[in-house]
Amino acid sequence: MLKRTARWCWVPRWIGVKEPFYTEPCAPSPRRLVLPVAPPQRGNCRESSAYGPRPGTAERDSAHRRCANGSALSSIAIFPARKLTSATSMPESPFVETNLFGFFGPDFAWESPVATTLEDLPVRLPAQDTIGLTRIYDARHLQAEAQAGGGYSEARFFDDFGFALLPHESEVEDWDIDPSIAEMDQDVVRLYHPECESLIRSRLLPGRRIELYQGAPMRRGPGTPNPFYAAGVHQDYGLLPYDYQESIEAFATPEIAQWWRHRFEQDDVEGFMVIDLWRPVYSDGPLLHMPLAVCEPHSVRVEDCVPLSLLEFSPTGRPTNQLGLRRQPDQRWYYYPGMTRSELLAFKNFQFLKNDADQSVEACFHAAFEDPGAPSDAKERQSCEHRVSVFLLADGTAP
Numbered sequence: 485m486l487k488r489t490a491r492w493c494w495v496p497r498w499i500g501v502k503e504p505f506y507t508e509p510c511a512p513s514p515r516r517l518v519l520p521v522a523p524p525q526r527g528n529c530r531e532s533s534a535y536g537p538r539p540g541t542a543e544r545d546s547a548h549r550r551c552a553n554g555s556a557l558s559s560i561a562i563f564p565a566r567k568l569t570s571a572t573s574m575p576e577s578p579f580v581e582t583n584l585f586g587f588f589g590p591d592f593a594w595e596s597p598v599a600t601t602l603e604d605l606p607v608r609l610p611a612q613d614t615i616g617l618t619r620i621y622d623a624r625h626l627q628a629e630a631q632a633g634g635g636y637s638e639a640r641f642f643d644d645f646g647f648a649l650l651p652h653e654s655e656v657e658d659w660d661i662d663p664s665i666a667e668m669d670q671d672v673v674r675l676y677h678p679e680c681e682s683l684i685r686s687r688l689l690p691g692r693r694i695e696l697y698q699g700a701p702m703r704r705g706p707g708t709p710n711p712f713y714a715a716g717v718h719q720d721y722g723l724l725p726y727d728y729q730e731s732i733e734a735f736a737t738p739e740i741a742q743w744w745r746h747r748f749e750q751d752d753v754e755g756f757m758v759i760d761l762w763r764p765v766y767s768d769g770p771l772l773h774m775p776l777a778v779c780e781p782h783s784v785r786v787e788d789c790v791p792l793s794l795l796e797f798s799p800t801g802r803p804t805n806q807l808g809l810r811r812q813p814d815q816r817w818y819y820y821p822g823m824t825r826s827e828l829l830a831f832k833n834f835q836f837l838k839n840d841a842d843q844s845v846e847a848c849f850h851a852a853f854e855d856p857g858a859p860s861d862a863k864e865r866q867s868c869e870h871r872v873s874v875f876l877l878a879d880g881t882a883p
């Protein structure tokens with residue numbers, strides 16, 4: 485199952501934003517200031533802003549029906565037709581079949597977010613032998629087929645599938661945070677931040693006007709502050725802006741969460757995403773131990789996303805949001821076999837677009853898993869995960 489992490493470093497340091505947040509250049513207008521931070525509500529549709537389903541609409545009504553029983557009653561588009569290059573139109577990839585842990589059963593129902601600690605979560609899940617094996621496709625094959633001929637860029641693949649493999653040589657040699665060194669002097673901050681910003685601007689979101697924020701990357705592996713692998717199917721933030729805002733409150737402060745919300749509400753912001761940049765580190769050979777599987781977002785129905793309210797998880801003690809997933813046979817899982825330290829996997833960990841009428845799932849559920857083809861003495865995984873927060877701004881011209 486998911487493992488509690490001893491240290492969470494993903495909350496971005498809001499570079500350039502100084503307290504008090506409301507007096508900075510990005511401060512909201514007085515009209516914006518009166519917007520309340522919606523208090524937590526029960527149910528799966530806590531979003532009360534203009535960017536959630538509009539009251540009185542079929543979308544809003546169907547969302548409420550989802551909240552009521554978690555069943556497949558939604559009239560919201562499930563598989564957006566605009567994603568014509570989804571897996572259903574791609575050639576079959578090689579695959580492995582293995583246990584992927586942490587699924588809810590296909591008929592699991594809920595009336596309000598499942599409040600649980602990570603330790604208690606397994607008792608709510610079905611026995612793994614009732615879930616069966618999960619087919620995890622070779623995304624190298626998929627991406628190579630898509631990009632064959634050169635007409636299909638990394639950026640388009642990332643947009644269509646929600647993830648992409650990027651060859652990337654980093655100047656970083658020491659991926660660990662040394663607490664005796666100022667954060668901005670750490671290699672992994674001093675060198676990696678500009679590398680990641682360049683990578684996102686030029687390769688993942690070229691031509692997009694964006695504003696991005698980065699915190700400290702998070703290491704995972706033996707001997708690190710996070711010695712466990714997240715071997716349970718999950719998504720880290722929820723579906724809606726308020727879900728993300730609550731996560732900021734849980735891992736940072738209400739003031740930072742307010743600042744985020746006000747920035748998000750501003751008219752020049754079209755949407756927001758969290759891009760996860762995940763890579764093996766240190767190892768000379770290909771990664772064989774506990775690779776990361778990602779699920780193609782457009783193979784996931786909204787009503788199969790189980791809202792979780794994780795207790796005793798955040799440093800503030802506030803509940804935080806994740807999503808669990810009801811297992812369905814048409815969900816498409818992928819991984820990149822044998823990743824090296826010269827590659828990184830970029831995937832969407834959260835995305836919400838204000839004008840996205842589809843309200844489809846846009847972020848990747850993910851989980852570490854045991855590759856059945858890996859040797860028993862495979863070197864234990866050492867990896868680095870870096871989450872970058874990106875505001876998508878109006879006017880599609882690059883800054």
Ligand SMILES: [Fe+2]
Pocket residue numbers: 714718719720850
């Ligand atoms: Fe995660």
